[in-house]
Amino acid sequence: MSNFTVTREQYESDPTLAELRGDSARMVPHWVVPAESEPAPVSPSLIHGVVVPAASARLIAATPEYGA
Numbered sequence: 001m002s003n004f005t006v007t008r009e010q011y012e013s014d015p016t017l018a019e020l021r022g023d024s025a026r027m028v029p030h031w032v033v034p035a036e037s038e039p040a041p042v043s044p045s046l047i048h049g050v051v052v053p054a055a056s057a058r059l060i061a062a063t064p065e066y067g068a
Helices: 010-013 015-030 054-061
Strands: none
Touching: none
């Protein structure tokens, strides 16, 4: 295992993008993501009890790409 030494100035300063990318690359092997299957589709008749506040509905309706 490598031994990294960091000066006090380096420790107290903001990390650079290159340093953050390097840190992330070293951590990648520790992050194991389990394989997930696709969720089964749900029939619309089984979806009930959803309540949308009027303010939220107005917000979405006022958004051109979502509104009618």
